[in-house]
Amino acid sequence: MSEAQVNEEGIISQIRRRFSCTNNRLLVGLGDDAAVIGPPEGQSGGRRLNVxxxxLATDILVEGVHFSRRYMDLAEIGYKAVSVNVSDMAAMGAECVYALGNLGVPRxxxxxxxxxxxxGVGEALAEFGADLIGGDTVRAPQWLLSxxxxGSIASQPLTRGGAKPGDAIWHSGELGLSQLGFHQLQAGVEDLSAAGxxxxVRPKPQLALGQWLSREEQASACMDLSDSLSQCLLQLADASGVGMQLDLQSYEFSSELQQFASQRRSMAKHGSNGNGSGSFGIPGRMSPDRKxxxxxxxxxxxxxxxxxxxxxxxxxxxxxxxxLRESPVxxxxxxxxxxxxxxxxxxDEMGRNRVLQASGFEH
Structure with missing residues (x-):
């Protein structure tokens, strides 16, 4: 990519250089999963927004970039548009209260x-405890949801910037399933992984975990995995000013990922070293850019x-x-x-040491 081309990281970097906030109520600003504004002076405690x-967090989903109606129905699209915002609340340890929605509708x-x-929007709002209180609509070339x-938080918010040398690095749930599902949906395969x-199409934000980590002061740094795992690790490391060593040699990959990789190796006649590891390829029909x-x-x-x-x-x-004993997930x-x-x-799983570099799709 040439220096003249626009990418997400460059846009965010420009924004952070050009805009700042001097209001002392801003506790967390640009560069994290959400902004956090403290209560008015002299007020604290309780669960209401004024104390x-x-x-505050915002996200946008655009047809052809973030979703396709070839493999997602509109209810699923509405559900996901809310869920990705809720995930930002989870990353801060907050609970959801209100939502504002903007909708671009094709003619x-x-x-x-x-x-x-x-x-789908209503289902997600009800599930995660938020009320829709306003927004806007507009005609658009394709479906667009923002x-x-x-949300609110009575405890200390989680941020990306507190990791310290010696800390352990953790993640919740099983990773890679969404990417697996995306590749299979993109290609229209018949033996689709239900979990993928x-x-x-229906991500489940980790609200309970985020709130527990914040309330019990168990996390030194936190973010949600919306971008790729490598991109998020690098973002967290940069925000905290630290290095990292990942051990994936003994990592328990989901059975769905292992089966997918095995199938790809078999179809492409790639070699394997006998323990289910080795290289494998993703054909162009499984990728949005056809590469x-x-x-x-x-x-x-x-x-x-x-x-x-x-x-x-x-x-x-x-x-x-x-x-391990008390986490809700x-x-x-x-x-x-x-x-x-x-x-x-x-x-990696074969014991090879590698440099961690950013990889994965960039919106």
Missing amino acids: CSQV DAENTEVSQLLD FSMI REAH AREYSSLSEFLLGSAEDYQLLFTAPASSTARL PLTRIGTVLPADEGLMYT
């Missing part, structure tokens, strides 16, 4: 289609996988027993935080 910190859309979309979520499809991709390992595929909407966080090593430790001068590395 809690307010948490040939019918009332029944709008109704179906709103069914939601802003307003569900993870991609084939080759992965040297399942670890490399996992690091490039996006839209899992799980939580990635760091915690002191001394918290390990409590995290299953957790997996994937590495250790290092001093910044020790770099960012990972060991």
